[in-house]
């Protein structure tokens with residue numbers, strides 16, 4: 066059963082990839098082990114911690130609760146695609162750096178993939194909105210305060226742009 | 228951990244999905260949002276031999292207005308329901324409960340049908356569908372049948388669906404004029420399952436006398452629980468602080484929450500009393516302003 070292979074043709078951060086995978090391969094493991102994109106972290110593998118959050122057709126989702134085969138024909142975005150080709154950080158990455166919004170960094174990729182999508186939908190967020198949007202991403206280091214500051218700072222630097 | 232091996236098939240039509248389910252029965256599971264199923268498979272709490280992925284079936288992803296009901300498809304995600312004006316305008320109880328279900332990332336994938344088929348008594352949504360008196364369409368290769376929500380949930384994680392059936396549509400009826408609703412819960416952390424939650428509906432006549440009421444609870448037993456005697460005792464009364472207090476006390480006596488690691492049975496019962504009082508008061512205010 067496990068050797069039944071499925072063709073996956075997907076676009077990750079704008080690059081096409083085609084691979085044959087087992088049906089039971091998780092999307093998180095596909096990104097990390099098959100494509101080598103280890104920026105996406107794996108914590109709990111049951112949807113609780115948020116470390117594995119990526120964007121699937123533009124929406125933040127848990128990559129540990131999707132199968133790699135489900136990426137076939139869909140667009141994936143991971144933390145590796147956020148900075149510009151010249152290394153310019155995304156405004157939220159820069160803001161996290163400026164406000165000490167990370168310590169160990171384990172949660173950071175998931176938070177970025179959640180909150181960049183949030184900022185695109187809510188260019189002028191209130192603090193309660195930010196905290197609500199962050200509620201699905203656990204951080205054991207920062208106490209969240211500086212992450213909330215970073216999102217506020219990024220929103221103001223982006224000036225309501227999407 | 229990782230899922231045990233299984234066969235995966237992406238369904239290309241509803242008939243295809245139903246034919247596979249008829250062929251493989253209990254060995255096969257539909258994969259909807261995967262937000263309960265894949266978590267359980269990662270921990271090997273579930274080891275289905277066969278997964279029928281219904282995500283390609285986009286025509287099952289809808290919210291429709293028909294007569295005085297709202298129809299919701301097998302693949303309609305929480306995210307869609309939270310943004311749909313038909314839900315906001317006609318199913319206020321569902322709209323009020325949805326933000327309590329998990330986190331935005333989970334709501335981008337999870338479906339109402341998957342939630343109901345999963346039948347977790349701790350979930351908000353079975354209690355909501357019970358409170359509004361929804362009907363559930365079960366479909367198989369043999370045809371379809373409609374199941375009243377009061378007959379749908381048969382125990383923890385079990386439903387009246389048989390091994391060949393898909394929960395194909397959920398039909399939620401409009402509530403009568405001058406009805407107010409309210410959903411409230413208490414959870415340890417935002418997005419967690421509630422320690423207890425209450426869904427209240429209250430209908431008044433032009434003079435402010437209660438003509439119908441429903442009180443249902445999540446995480447208060449093996450299925451969503453209805454405090455029907457407490458709700459019925461409100462009918463015929465003018466809604467006052469006293470009437471609400473008595474209904475809440477009666478509901479506390481009527482339900483038998485089992486208790487769990489987060490809350491003892493007594494604490495759950497206490498919370499149920501407090502939340503019932505608040506929910507009825509809010510539902511009453513809303514019913515009066517809807518008049």
Ligand SMILES: Cc1cc2nc3c(=O)[nH]c(=O)nc-3n(C[C@H](O)[C@H](O)[C@H](O)COP(=O)(O)OP(=O)(O)OC[C@H]3O[C@@H](n4cnc5c(N)ncnc54)[C@H](O)[C@@H]3O)c2cc1C
Pocket residue numbers: 111112113256257258259260261262263264265266301327328329330333336337338339340341342344345347349350351352388392393394395418419420421
């Ligand atoms: C971190 C986290 C927190 C959560 N918190 C909450 C919460 O607070 N409240 C809450 O209610 N839920 C919560 N959930 C669960 C979530 O709501 C699930 O999405 C939902 O219970 C299942 O819906 P699904 O579409 O993901 O179904 P799936 O996981 O795909 O399926 C669940 C089960 O239903 C079956 N099934 C699916 N669709 C159908 C169908 N159409 N017909 C017949 N059978 C079907 C599947 O085979 C499977 O057995 C949480 C989940 C996570 C990961």
Ligand code: FES
Pocket residue numbers: 106107108109110111112113114115116117118127128129130
């Ligand atoms: S690893 Fe996916 S949510 Fe924790």
Ligand code: FES
Pocket residue numbers: 166167168169170171172173203204205206207
């Ligand atoms: S920075 Fe360490 S978990 Fe968030």
